[in-house]
Amino acid sequence: MAEPVPTFDGKAFAKALSTAPGVYRMIGAGDKVLYVGKASALRNRVSSYFNATPKSTRIMTMLAQTVRMEVTVTRTETEALILENELIKSLKPRYNVLLRDDKSYPYVLLTNDEWPRITMHRGPRSVPGRYFGPYASVGAVRDTLNLIHKLFKLRSCENSVFANRTRPCLQYQIGRCSGPCVGLVSAQDYAENVRRATLMLEGRSDDLTDEIGAAMEAASARLDFEEAARLRDLLGSIRTLQARQYVDGRAADLDVLAVAMQGTAACVVLLAFRDGRNLGTRSFFPRTNGSDNPGEVLAAFVSQYYGEQLPPAEIVLDRDIPDRTLIEQALSSAGERRVQLRFSVRGDRAGYLDMARRNAQITLASEQTSQAAQLARAEDLQKMLGMDELPRRIECFDISHTMGEATVASCVVFDAEGPVRAQYRRFNISGIEPGDDYAAMHQALSRRFKRAMATADKPAGVLPDILLIDGGAGQVAQAKAVLDELDIHSVVLVGVAKGPARRPGDEDLLLPDGRSLHPGADSPALQLVQQVRDEAHRFAITGHRGRRQKIRNTSRLEDIPGIGPRRRGNLLRHFGGLGGLKAAGVEEISRVDGINAALAERIYATLHGLDPVTGGPGSDATRSDG
Structure with a gap:
């Protein structure tokens, strides 16, 4: 294949560079970064792209699109590697191998609070603190937390509970917390426990045992035998854990990585051991962007994954x-x-490596089969809707509320590979009549599609190929009105209505021109629509419940006649928060300063969804449209 003619003089550009280490960026039309690379010598690396040596189709295509290049000189190769990783993560260049984040894996979170809390965490890492993991399963996280609580007695309670406790909780009574909420441990001792727990979570158990052994000897030398005995017991527990590290020669602190590729599709499997415990395997599917070199993919994975x-x-x-x-x-x-x-x-490590290789091959084959099925469903949907091209982006909207309270609209996004969770959105609906689902749908769609319209300050946003609406003809009419108002005609609009029997597979697909399609349960197109609709339904209900709980946690007491700031403070302090108050009976509530029997009855009824007059159950059924 003939070498493409570059759109700028790459040879002249390279000659002007120094031989210092650094990072180079290839930039295409519209200042879009195409590729980020590192170099031990910038001049040599950049010039290699523009010599006569044969290159892969991917590199040739990238060079043909390059209109200019930029470089950043660094002091060392290590700095170049770190900068390269940061730029790849922030810019997501078209031709780099990209590690796709998967927020579904659980982490151990150690917060940055004055009295740090340790807990399990899923999802975006938005809470300030240190994250350890990700772990292969929730069970592995719970085992780790159980160990940390036993050894170092760190708190696990929510901040709202911690701030309002007046007596130690059950975790203190069973020896899993040191009681910082009520001053049973000094700030210095608690901070020391946090530091030691961090060492263990980092896999530095040897450093930890050396430190504790030295502290035990020092305590004994100063005749503080009680402290020496406590440290001895702690050291014994850690060494009992460490004893498992060398059974059958297994490593204590080890990751095993294997990559499998089929064409440009890749799967990287990670098998992790920490403190002698097998944490299981995790599978990653990097976006290779045309690369078919397993070594290149694995190198990019190692750099990006361990950069975080x-x-x-x-x-x-x-x-x-x-x-x-x-x-x-x-x-x-x-x-x-x-x-x-x-x-x-050799030995055990070779066995672990073989296991990781086989897992990578099996997982990639399974993923490829799943992608083939997804493609078949998308093709069937294209045919059923009479579209000229395969749908590349599908969005679905759903509305969820409880009797008009805390209305939330969800928008989920699917592409050719399945759900794109990073682009999911929720819309808190306000300013409408409670329970008006049509107005809620109109507001959510208006907010979403107005953002996509081009203005003088920004270009047009991304539009879906297919817009699914979970609902009947009324919801479809609202969606059509929004698209017409914004002069959007390229989106295929489809309503998903439950059939008369309301059984899965009996859905009707409603089109804005009044037609109704009934594909049947065996239709691959309907199966794809159901998958997207069910995900929108789940995402809407989750968001609604979170918003409703937040509202109730902050305003339920304020809504009760006769409960002012002083009485509200007395209640929360007495019971250690709203959770403790909800668990109390009427008689116990009435013992709080300023609360009489009648007021205690009203408080209990409000918190439990009962009618304050009749004492009967109130209505609190969560629902989602469609």
Whole structure:
């Protein structure tokens, strides 16, 4: 294949560069970054793109689109690697291998509070603190938390409960918390426990045991035998855990990585061991952007993944990777301890590597089969709706509320590979008549599609190929009115209405021209529509329940006649928060200062959804449209 003629003089550009290490960026039309790369010598690396050496189709295509280049000189190769990773994550260049974030994996979170809290966390890492993981399963997280609570007695309670407790809770009574909420541990001792727990979560148990052993000897030397005995017991517990690390020669702190590829589709499997415990496997599907080189994909994965996660002392790879020594140095520098990248191993490690390879191959084959089925469903939907092209983006809207309270609209997004969770959106609906589903749908759609309209300040946003509305003819009419108001005619609008029997597979698909399609349960197109609709339904209800609970947690007491700031404060302090108050009976509530029997009855009824007059159950059924 003939080498493409570059759109700028790359050879002249390269000659003007220095031989210092750094990062280069290839930029296409519209200042869009196409590729980010690192170099130990910028002049040599950049000039290699513009010589006569044959190159892959992917590189040739990238060069043909490049209109200019930019470079950033760094002091060391390690700095270049770190900067490259940061730019790849922030810019997401078209031709780089990209590690797709998966927020479904659980983490251990140690918060940045004055008295740090340790707990399990899923989803976006928006809570300030340190995140350890991700772990392969919730069970692995719970085992880790159980160990940390037993050894270091860190709190797990929510801040609202912590701030309002007047006596220690059950966790203190069973020896899993040191009682910081009521001053049973000093700030200095608690901070020391947090630091030691952090060492264990980082996999630095050897450092921890050395430190505790030295502290035990020091306590004994100053005749503080009670402290020495406590440290002895703590040291014994940690060493009992460590004893499992060397059974059958297994490593204590180890990650095993294997990559499988089919064409440009890739799967990376990670098998993790921490403190001698097998945390299981996790599968990742990097976006290769045309690369078919397993070593390149694995190198990009290692750089990007461990750029955010603390690396273990040893990482075993199923093959050698480019810049292995450089990446090893960067990870060692970031982790402040030596990190080894190994690819030629024997014994148990070879067995783990074989297991990771087989898992990667099986997982990739399963994913490919799933993608083929997804493509077949999309093709059937295209045919059924008479579309000229395969739908690349499908959005679905749903409305959820409880008797008109806390109305929330959800928007979920699917592409050719399935759900795109990073682009899901929720809309808190306000300013409408409670329970007016049509007005709620109109407001949500207006807010979403007005954002996509071009203005003098911004270009047009992304529009879906298909817009699904969970509802009947009324909701479809509202959607059509919004699209007509905004002069949007390229979107195929479809309403998803339950059939008379309201059974899955009996749905009718309503079109804005009045036609109704009934594909039947065996239709691949309907199966795709159901998948998207069910995800929108789940996302809407989750958002509604969260909003409703937030409203009730903050305003339920304020809505009760006779409850002012002083009485509200007395109640929350006495019971340690709203949760404790809800668990109390009428008689116990009436014992709080300023609360008489009649007021206690009203409080109890309001918090439990009862009629304050009759004492009968109130209506509190969560619903979602459609």
